[in-house]
Amino acid sequence: MKDNKNGETPSRLDDMIANVYEAVLDQDRFDELITLAESSITNRSAHRELLRRKRDIEAHFETAEKLLSSLQKPAEDYDRPVIRLGRDLTVLQANETAERILQITAGRSLEELDIDGDALGHLNEAVSGRAEDWPIVRVPHAATGKQVLLVLSAEEDPHNGKIWLLTGVERVWQQGASLAMQSLYGLTQSETDVLSMLVSGHTPAEIAEARDRSVETVRQQIKSMITKTRSRGSGELVAVARAIANSAQRRKPQTTSADHTRAELRLRDGRKIDYLEQGDTTGKAVVFLHGCLCGNRLPNTTNRYFSENGIRLLSPARPWHGQSDGHGILLHDPARYAHDICDWLDQLDLEQVQLVAFDVGAIFALVCLPHLRDRVAQLICISAQPPMRSFQDFSGAPPQQKLFALLPRVSVPLLSYMAKLGDKRLKRDGPGGFAQTVFGGAQADLEACNDPHLLDLFWQGHLFHVERGSDSFINDCRFVASDWEKLIKPTDVPIHFIHGTQNRSIRPERILAFAERIEAQVSLVENAGHSLPFSHWRDWVRFLD
The missing domain is CATH 3.30.450.20 (PAS domain)
Structure with a gap:
């Protein structure tokens, strides 16, 4: 399929989707749709016209999606x-x-x-x-x-x-898992051989036949392993062994530089979690949940500070971001992410951490907090996304941020289209056009982008978000527009919001009102914008215990 405008063959399916959609809906028509969406809050006739246009456009999108779904898959x-x-x-x-x-x-x-x-x-x-x-x-x-x-x-x-x-x-067991079970629980080589087959789904009878042993011998070995691992039965034994096996499959760090290390490990259900580590590897653990902008790597100067002050910063890529796998249930219940965090902390042998969350990451942190129980000493939310009450909440935001905040409530197909097209345009323009595209009109954030290192961090952050496609961005937008506040439960964990006075994306008064509702502390940072955790990092690290 050729692009009608320039004759080039799209190199990726995402580009092909964007090209098909671009033929259906141009930017002028989209701007009209957003204006209608804003007017429809108070104007009944505008609401009717919005619905009519939405149905018309989505009909085209549905046709395009059916065409694309018939094409060869990756x-x-x-x-x-x-x-x-x-x-x-x-x-x-x-x-x-x-x-x-x-x-x-x-x-x-x-x-x-x-x-x-x-x-x-x-x-x-x-x-x-x-x-x-x-x-x-x-x-x-x-x-x-x-x-x-x-x-x-x-x-x-x-x-x-x-x-x-x-x-x-290919397999769910390897030699590293056998060695781990032998070391942790005193299992014999013969027992771990039986356990490897049990974890892979074989019955005792099948294991006995494969090993040329009696079924009773195999059952006795399983009973011995249940006792050694203090499990309540074979089901719990298999669950423990599978968790150890996933941990043993943890890869070596993918990249190591002077200021950070990137690594990954497997969760209990086999999904992958990608994370970044900065600072003192033996220091007090701080977990940073990134936002929808800027990625999960903090400036080089923070790494020096963390190293000198005994802080170990761990920044997991949230589901669908970086190389981390997503999970469909999180779209409806983001609080389930607490299970992923606990599993990840267990595999890193961390009992309690301080949690720092930026932008959309704060949504996950707030809804997960009651489920993390005593794993979190305090929560610091920086440039947090408060619950969305109406389209007017984003009236002063930079155009692109405003647009993507509104889209989930207008049309998810439109959101999908614009996310793919936006990614395509950002990659076409490169770092040089990134600042104006993302932060246009937000002076404090544009000034932050004058620092070449920060601009590169922001640009690399965008590439990090879309490493595996646009689902990360699309789902984050859906979280922002959802009614997630109802998922927040009372907790004894201290919550502290840190927000810039010049944040155009999220006005300070929205944070002040939200913090009052959930009885949280607020600190405002003068002259800081939405990119505060990167541009004004000293104003939040001082609150770490």
Whole structure:
């Protein structure tokens, strides 16, 4: 497919989507739509006209999406079996690999296949939301009979809602996991050999046959491991072992520089969490939850300060950002992110931390705080996004920020279109056009961008957000526009808002009103804008214990 304007072939599916949408809706028409959206709050006729235009545009978008969905998917879908499921475990779609090696086709139910009954029960519990640990399923290879391991995950589909996926994995156990279980719990080599098969979904009878032992011998070994790990049964034993296995799969740091280290590890359910570390690796732990702008890396000068003052800064990439995997349930219940944070802290052997959250990161921090219990000593929210009450909340924001704050309540397809098109334009213009595009009209933030190091941080931050596509940005916009305040629960953890007096994105009076509602402390920083945690970092690090 060629771009009608310049004849170039799009190199990515996202670019192709943006090109199709651009032919349907130009910028002038979009500006008219936003004006109507703002007027529709008080003007009934404007509201009717908004709905009419919205239906017309979305009809075009739906046609474009159907066209694009029929095109070839990214190559990674064909490297391993991928099965898309409905809530009743009916196969909605199976990729070519799944059809070839598993003989699975759309319309069939997993209950018709050769899958262990317990595994099917666990799948039903997972897709109905009754289980937090998602199972690994074994399906025999059609040609060889060898068991193929499939791990459960979820994604949001714009037409069908939540879609459950079973995706092939090579293995869930490795030598590092055996060594860890032997060291932590005193298991023998023979026991960890049995445990590796148990974690991979084999029954005691299958393990006995594969190891040429009696079933009773295997059961006795399982009973011994339950005792050594102080588990309450084989299910808990497997859950413990799977957590250790995921931890043992943690990769070495991807990149290390003079001022930061980037690494990743696996959560209990197999998803990946990407994080950055700065400062003193043996110091007091501070977790920084990044926002929708600027990324998760702080300026080099903060690294020197943290190193000299015994502070270990850990900055996880939130779901869908960087290389971190998302989870469909978080779109409806962001408080579930607390499970990810606790799992991550456990694997880093951290009992309690100070939590610092910027921009949209503050939404996650506030709704997760009651579920983190005694893991957080204090919460500092910098340039936080307060609950959105109306479109007028963003009346003074820079044009692009205003636009993306309004879009989720106007039309999610429009949001998707503009996010992809915006990313395309930012990459076309490069760092030179970034400041005006993102911070246009926000003088304090534009002045911050005069610092070449900060501008580079902001630019690299944008690339960090879209490493795996535009879902990170789209979902953040949806969080901002959602009714997330109702998820906040009372907590004894001290909450402190730090906000710039020159923040054009979020007016200080909005933060003052929100802080009063939840009985939080507020400190205003003179002449600081939305980029305060980067441009005025000394004004918030002084509040760390």
